[in-house]
Amino acid sequence: MKTFVLILFLILNTDLQAGSGISYWLVQPQQTPRNLSACVFTDTSFGWIAGDTGLVMNTTNGGVSWNTQSTGILNNIHDMFFLNRNIGYALAWELDATPPNYYGTKILSTTNGGINWYVTLFPDSNVFLNTVFFRDSLNGYIAGSGGKLYYSTNSGAKWINSEIDSGMVFGFPVEKIKFYDEDYGLAVGGAIDIAGLVWRSTNGGRSWRTIIIGPEPINDFLFLDKNNAIGVGGDFEYGSSNIKSFDAGSNWLYEEFQVFGIANTIAYRTKHEAWISLGIVDSFLVTSDGGIKWELIGTPQQSRIYDIEFPGERNGWAVGVGGVILKYNTDVISVNNISAAIPEKFILYQNYPNPFNPETVIRYELMKTGYTVLKIYDIKGIEVNNLVSEVQTAGIYNVKLSGANLPSGVYYYKLSSGGFSETKKLVLLK
Structure with a gap:
C-alpha cells in the first residue's frame, strides 16, 4: 500500500516547504473557553460558530461582536451548514440514552438565522451523522456512521436512505457531503489504516458509487469547478494527505504531505490560495499556486484549528481548541x-x-x-x-x-x- 502512495506522490510532484511563521491570522478576543468545531459564513457580515455542549454563536457585523444563541441542547455540535442568512442546520450526537433507549443524532434547524433552533431526533437510532448539506430550501443531504447517506426533498421533514453500490467496501463512516449542482455530488470518508473513500452521485443523491482512493480517511473536500476537486485527510501515523480529481470525481490521485497531523478542513481564499487546518497540530498548510507547492505555517499563539472559512478573498475565519477565533489578516x-x-x-x-x-x-x-x-x-x-x-x-x-x-x-x-x-x-x- 505504501508503494502505491509513493508512486502517486511522484506523479503529483507536489512540493512541501517549511515557511516562516507570518501572522496571516490575527487572534480575536475570546468569546468562550469551549472548543469550537464549526465556522460558517453566508457573507462577510453574517456568520456562526459552534462547538462543545451545544454552543452556537452568531455575528451580524463581520465578527465585531458575537451573540450566543440558545440551542436547547448540551451535546457537542459536530457539523453546521447555513444555506443563507435564515436557513441553517446543525448535527449533534446523543450518547446518554436520553430520551430513554435512544442513541443517535439530534438534528437542529432554524429558519430565522438561529433566533430559534428546533431539535428533532433522527428516526434511525445508533446512526451518528457527521455532515449536513442543503443545495436549496427543499433538497438536503446528511451522512455519517456505517456509510449511511440520506436525502430529503422536503426541508428535512423526511429522510430517505440512498442506494449505495459499495463494491468491495461498506460500512465506513462518511465525513463530508456536498453537491455541485442538482445531480452531481460527492461524499468522502473512510477508516484509519484501512481505506480512504469517495462516494459519487450523478442523480441527486438517490444512489452512490464507492471509490477507494488511498489508505487513510478523507475528512473534507472542495469543488474547484465541475471537473476539478480536492480533498484532505490522513492519520497521525503517516500524517496528512490530499486527493485530487480532474474528471468530475470519477478518478482520484492520492498524495501524502509527509507532515505530522490530520488535515481536517480545506478552504480556498482565492483561485490559487488554499488553507488546510491540522487540528491538534498548531500549524496550517497553505498553497499559493493551486496545490503544486504547500507551505507549513505555524498558527498564532500555537492555536489548534478545526475549521476554516473564507466568505471573501479579504475575509477569513478559523476556529478551534479552547474557543480560539482567528481572523485573516487582510493587511499582509x-x-x-x-x-x-x-x-x-x-x-x-x-x-x-x-x-x-x-x-x-x-x-x-x-x-x-x-x-x-x-x-x-x-x-x-x-x-x-x-x-x-x-x-x-x-x-x-x-x-x-x-x-x-x-x-x-x-x-x-x-x-x-x-x-x-x-x-x-x-x-x-x-
Whole structure:
C-alpha cells in the first residue's frame, strides 16, 4: 500500500516547504473557553460558530461582536451548514440514552438565522451523522456512521436512505457531503489504516458509487469547478494527505504531505490560495499556486484549528481548541525572504513608497535566526496590526503592507528580533 502512495506522490510532484511563521491570522478576543468545531459564513457580515455542549454563536457585523444563541441542547455540535442568512442546520450526537433507549443524532434547524433552533431526533437510532448539506430550501443531504447517506426533498421533514453500490467496501463512516449542482455530488470518508473513500452521485443523491482512493480517511473536500476537486485527510501515523480529481470525481490521485497531523478542513481564499487546518497540530498548510507547492505555517499563539472559512478573498475565519477565533489578516499582502545570504547586522529600512496609498513595502535584515515581531502602531501608540510574529531564519525580508483598512494618518512600524529593536514612521495618504 505504501508503494502505491509513493508512486502517486511522484506523479503529483507536489512540493512541501517549511515557511516562516507570518501572522496571516490575527487572534480575536475570546468569546468562550469551549472548543469550537464549526465556522460558517453566508457573507462577510453574517456568520456562526459552534462547538462543545451545544454552543452556537452568531455575528451580524463581520465578527465585531458575537451573540450566543440558545440551542436547547448540551451535546457537542459536530457539523453546521447555513444555506443563507435564515436557513441553517446543525448535527449533534446523543450518547446518554436520553430520551430513554435512544442513541443517535439530534438534528437542529432554524429558519430565522438561529433566533430559534428546533431539535428533532433522527428516526434511525445508533446512526451518528457527521455532515449536513442543503443545495436549496427543499433538497438536503446528511451522512455519517456505517456509510449511511440520506436525502430529503422536503426541508428535512423526511429522510430517505440512498442506494449505495459499495463494491468491495461498506460500512465506513462518511465525513463530508456536498453537491455541485442538482445531480452531481460527492461524499468522502473512510477508516484509519484501512481505506480512504469517495462516494459519487450523478442523480441527486438517490444512489452512490464507492471509490477507494488511498489508505487513510478523507475528512473534507472542495469543488474547484465541475471537473476539478480536492480533498484532505490522513492519520497521525503517516500524517496528512490530499486527493485530487480532474474528471468530475470519477478518478482520484492520492498524495501524502509527509507532515505530522490530520488535515481536517480545506478552504480556498482565492483561485490559487488554499488553507488546510491540522487540528491538534498548531500549524496550517497553505498553497499559493493551486496545490503544486504547500507551505507549513505555524498558527498564532500555537492555536489548534478545526475549521476554516473564507466568505471573501479579504475575509477569513478559523476556529478551534479552547474557543480560539482567528481572523485573516487582510493587511499582509505578502512576506518574502528575498535572500538567503546572512546579513552582517540587523537593519530596518524605511518603507517604500512613503507616503503611500494603498500599498507599501517594509524591508528588514536579520543577522541570525530568532523570534521576530513586526507591528504597526497609530500615532497614539495603539497597536493596529501584527504583521509578523514568529521565528524567522537569518536573511533579508520584504513585507508588503496594504493600507486599505486603515484611515489616512501617521503610523509607526516596529521591528524586534534577537535583542534588536527599531521603530520608523510611515504615512498613509488617501
